[in-house]
Amino acid sequence: MKYNTISMAFMSETCTDFYICDINIFSFSGVRKKVIKSGEEKYDLTIVKNTTKSFKVDMLCPVCNENHSFLIPQSQFWSGTVYTYACPNYEANVLFIGENSELKKTVSEYLDEELSYMGKSVLLTDTRNAESLSKLLILSESDAKYATICDCGKADIAYNDKFIYFICNKCGKIKRITYSDAEVITADFDF
Ligand SMILES: [Zn+2]
Ligand SMILES: [Zn+2]
Numbered sequence: 112m113k114y115n116t117i118s119m120a121f122m123s124e125t126c127t128d129f130y131i132c133d134i135n136i137f138s139f140s141g142v143r144k145k146v147i148k149s150g151e152e153k154y155d156l157t158i159v160k161n162t163t164k165s166f167k168v169d170m171l172c173p174v175c176n177e178n179h180s181f182l183i184p185q186s187q188f189w190s191g192t193v194y195t196y197a198c199p200n201y202e203a204n205v206l207f208i209g210e211n212s213e214l215k216k217t218v219s220e221y222l223d224e225e226l227s228y229m230g231k232s233v234l235l236t237d238t239r240n241a242e243s244l245s246k247l248l249i250l251s252e253s254d255a256k257y258a259t260i261c262d263c264g265k266a267d268i269a270y271n272d273k274f275i276y277f278i279c280n281k282c283g284k285i286k287r288i289t290y291s292d293a294e295v296i297t298a299d300f301d302f
Contacts (some may be wrong), residue, residue, distance in 0.1 A: 114191045118214045120207040121156050123149065124173045127226070127284045131220050133211065134158070136189065160256075168196075168206065174286055175200040193217045202274075202289055229285075232270045240290040242282065244270055246297035257296065259284040 115136045120129040132147045139145065139160045147156040157169040166188050181196045192266060193209030195217070207214055216287045235241040236287055236302040251258035255265040263281040270276065275293055288296075 113189050114210060115189075116211075117189060117191060117209060118211040119147070119156070119158075119168075120218045121147070121149070121154075121170055121212055122173050122203075122205040124151050124154050126173050126203070126287070127222070127283065129207070129222070130156075131218070132156075140222065162257055162265075170206065172198050172200075172205055173284070174198045174203045174205060179205065181206060189252045191224070194275070195221075201287065201292065203287060228271060228273060229269070229276055229287075233270075233272045235270070235272065237272070239294075243290050243293040243297060244275060246302055247275065247293045248297060249302060250297055266281075 116133050118131055120128055120131045121274055126179050130147070130149050134145070145158045147158065149155050154171050154173060159167045159169070161167055164185045166183045166185065168183060170179055171177075172179050177200065179198065180198075183194070187194060188208065191210035191213070192209060192214050196201060196206040196208075197254070198205050205278045207218055209217070235244065247257065251268065258265050258268060258277055260266050260277045261279050261282055261284045263279050265283075266277040266279045266286070267273065269278055274287045274289060277288075278284070280301050
């Protein structure tokens with residue numbers, strides 16, 4: 112099925128919500144580039160129609176603070192099927208594209224799952240995970256930059272058996288990392 116209007120959802124700066132916008136096939140008549148506004152200019156989404164029958168979607172990833180570029184073939188872009196694009200550095204979905212109602216359903220399911228995970232607090236039974244976490248806590252105590260995810264300063268650290276979360280109590284931004292991420296971050300330090 113081919114649509115004239117599809118929707119896109121891209122992660123907001125707090126990492127706990129998505130901006131959803133509609134893109135019409137006529138949005139690209141006479142122009143190749145379209146900028147979709149977010150709440151904060153640096154997180155705006157840029158869509159460029161390529162001559163190679165594809166769209167290049169650029170975004171500043173709120174999870175890892177790097178720019179990501181996703182190349183989407185035109186056939187896929189207008190198909191209506193919901194496609195999901197993930198941050199290459201962390202286990203997080205940052206962009207969705209597809210037919211409006213299906214897309215909204217997929218995004219809300221994704222957020223529900225994410226947020227339900229966060230609420231669970233557990234005792235870490237995996238000793239390797241427990242060690243990575245305690246190293247990360249020590250490291251962030253000695254240098255706040257290891258727990259800084261926004262301009263507000265040091266974030267709080269929460270965790271469950273699957274993920275470690277940095278949570279800013281001022282702006283609400285949340286960044287999630289895995290235990291293997293924590294292991295990589297703390298690998299170069301002697302404890
Ligand atoms: Zn990223
Ligand atoms: Zn903040």
